[in-house]
Amino acid sequence: MILIVGGGKSSEIAAEEVIRQGAVPLRLVLPEETFSFLPDVETVKGRLLSFTGVQGNFQAEIEIDREVKKFNVGAAVIAVDETPKVSDTDCITLSSILENNYLKCSGTIVILLDAKKPSRASHIVAVEKAIEIKDNNPDCRIYIITPEVRTFGLDELEYCKAQKKGIIFIRAEDIKHSSGKMKVTDSPSGKVLDITPDLVITDEEQEVKNAALWAKAFSINLYEDGHFRLGNVSRGPVTSMRNGVFLCGTASRALLPREMDTSARAAATRAVTASQTPLMLNSAEVDEEKCASCMTCVRVCLFHAPSINEKGKSEICRDLCQSCGLCVNLCPASAISFKGVSRIELRNAVDDVLRCLHE
Amino acid sequence: MYEVGIIGGGAAGLAAALELSRRRVSSVVIDSDKHIGGLSRDLCCKANPVCQRCDACSPVDIRREVRKSPFVTLISSSDVIDASGGPGAYTLSLQSSSGISEIEVKSVIVAIGSPTFDAARDARYRYSDCADVLTSRDLETMMISGNISVPSTGKTPQSLAVIQCVGSRDAKHGAPYCSKVCCKYSLKLVKRVRKELPEIEVTFFYRDWRPSDREYDKLAEYGKEKGVHVVRSRPAEVIIGSRPLVRYATVEDEVREDPFDIVVLAVGLQPPQNSQKLASSLGMECNQYGFFIKKGEGAYAAGCCTGPKDIRESVEEGIAAAGKAAAFLEGLQ
Structure with a gap:
């Protein structure tokens, strides 16, 4: 199942494309949002409480009529459009x-x-x-x-x-x-x-309505002007900074009608592919004894993976970690490491790469 | 026998091949050039120093992934001279230096791209007889080599003019449409040049500012910087002298001739060549200019051959076409 968020034109196109490619869309709109009815698409009005898990195996908790329902989804497409x-x-x-x-x-x-x-x-x-x-x-x-x-x-x-x-x-x-x-x-x-x-x-x-709400639920970022932050160019178009969560619609980028169509279909295609290819990255881990709770990792992470747990120590969410190594290198107490890779090994590997570039 | 035949190995074609390979669908990419990569192959990074989202690195990443994929076969230096068959069973005839061969595929994605305007065709701008008049692509190549110099003297340029809409919005040269990408790349390129040579004086001749995304005020903002002049005018001609002279009318209807060290022509995108023939043999349609119209099942078009567009949109269209082709193949079983 592919979760599609939004009630505008982009969400319609994305849902249509998901069906064409043989997958099942679930469209989610906010209770107060107006949306167009699509006969073949299950549309629910509700709020997304949490979105956990990894690409290919996400769990979405949605509050529908004061009742919390759980859905297993393979990938998500945020297809929110701007409104006048x-x-x-x-x-x-x-x-x-x-x-x-x-x-x-x-x-x-x-x-x-x-x-x-x-x-x-x-x-x-x-x-x-x-x-x-x-x-x-x-x-x-x-x-x-x-x-x-x-x-x-x-x-x-x-x-x-x-x-x-x-x-x-x-x-x-x-x-x-x-x-x-x-x-x-x-x-x-x-x-x-x-x-x-x-x-x-x-x-x-x-204006983009409720972008902050969606961004928080999906653990993705916004630009200063309130639009959804696109994934880095190397992640490809229609991506967000979270694997398995794709972006289309005018709430992420200014689009002409034709561009909107292309973008929504591309996002749907990538989402269908992603739902078929589960992804598990090697997450960074915190040694709680060494952790000084300095918040460095929380501040530097682009993916919202580290947070301070009830013990007052840093904890890295396995689902959100992209193994970028930023916190591993920046942790002043050397408390963060990749499983099976020591900090010294990591630094040596980086040095090797740099040496190759200079030669 | 391959599942999908992709004609053209540019940004859109390679993106389609990569998406298909992620779904474990085999494809063959046929490119007429010796190296795959298409138009986007020789573009420079416009970071200054943070990413400007010029997307120049995106096709490079995709090409690297495609080369590693066991599901993609790459055939370079080959032209598709003919095609026959219909949805589910197409035959593509390829011509290379070793002769003519045939490939059978179930679905086709046309991503033949579009050539840039040949600046020599617009004789007013003296591209063919003045060494210091460059196209934007020449400047890109110069940027990649890391040596920006005045071609005729070899010295560091002190001034640079950019002329927008060369071979776009120009009915006389068969392109009455806007090329959509030139505003985006020209400004990013100019900013990058000024990052390398902070002293250079830049004059930007434009007609309408049509940026990508929401950068509506970017040009006006940039025009306020020291050493940047933004002029709304379409220069009449370039006059050859010790330095190329750009002759243009100002908004006050006054005619001026200003010398520059380098004149850069921001060339637009032209319709693909011989597209009508390819389209009819695959049961597809083209508009009056020769751009493919997206329609029908079995054969799909993506990238600049459906209309001028930037790298990002081409890649998106390639991905979308791959999705459609994959869905079509599943329907066959």
Whole structure:
């Protein structure tokens, strides 16, 4: 069974791909989260209390309706997407015109793309929508005001098409908007334009909800901006810093719809493979008699493996340890070692490698 | 008989082979070049000194793993000249210096990648007749060798210009689309160059800043650093002189000609060659430019041959294609 977290588009694609590859998905969404119904996928609403074990053999404790249930899962995919932040202004937003029919708008329409943390897809959505409105009503005048036109890859063709249809793009950073009037400074030329729009559509700031909650439950990290921290490049794409836990969706990286599809399918594929290949690494161990409880190992570990136990000594969680050797080398009391490998042997091995590099 | 035939040994093809080998599915990787690795083979690390996530090391890691795997067979210096059959039984005809041979596979992953734009085709930038005009790939090679010098004089460069969108967003040269990766790699490359040569003056000519991930303010921030100039302009031409002169219009509609020691052209990605023929023989489809469209069962496409993309996305697509192929093979049994 593959645990898939999230209620957005990425989780749908990942679940579909897991089924295609002959594995069973279990989708987990938070009780307050909205999600789309998928007929073939078991979806549970609950909270993840703990996620222990190793790749191929994880145990997930999930609280469903105040009852704790245990599931055995082979791997997990965190497929959480960003959601538009609810704004306090009564502006019409890009996502609301996708849901409602604003095709019949007329007069002067301004699409303002200046949100602080926009979705990567917002520019192409705006361009496509503008073309649709213009096709429906050729008399209307459409402005797309943005500091930068970000139509990536083949989306550029839609941008060219929009320009040919007479949609006006203004690159502007300084936009003043009050009582139905707009003063826009075209940033390349410095010219000031006055626009009186009949309708203003804006893009929304995106936010990741509950990322900290998931990160804690899965023992993975977040970036400062609240997005999931990706695994180091050497671990490959769609990885987190924990083996068997994979990341996709816009909560880990800014993605266009097509990139989101690729990312979710890649994460599902890696998760299916991981669930078939159990992994057991040689964990570092603490000699409690030597341990001075200095917290060095707790602070340096990238994988949250060491913690101080009830005896006041360091203890390394076997499931989380990646055998990186950082704590083994940094422990001031030499209390940490790999089973069967002495500290001196380890240092000699490192010296050998360094010597080879210099020769 | 191999389970999966992978055409192209670049980032996407090798990633697919590695994922299949993790599932103990045998595959054969066919590459036309003498060395496998594709376009991503000769890229330099952009760390300065912390990782910038340029992903240049990622295909190197994958290639090393693939070489060790008993489930992957590598065939280099061979072109796939023809393909026949259908889902479950394809025959690929290979041509190498030793003649023509045939390989039978059950599923195919096309990962033929896409070539970079030949800068000589855009005559305005004088790539073929001025030694100091380089492509971004030439600069990468120079970085790997560890010796950054002005080609015509051999001296350390004092100034450098980067011209974005060469062979992208350019309908005249058959690429009206954006190549998506150039903004990402150019800025990282420039930062790396300035790490090696802190005194160098860099001018970055760009049209729109389209970064990977959420780096929307990165270019504007970088433009505030001492010795960096960010100019929104598409230079008209390079004029050959004692130093190459870049002629461009400023935002105030004023025409300027500035000399630089080195001019770097950030070349875009072109559609793969002869893709229509390969696609039709495998029952696949291409769009009007020659990029593969992902559709159907049995034969899959991954990497830059489905549209311009960065290393990371290519690797992801390779992994996803491997998953699809593995699922297809299970369905056959």
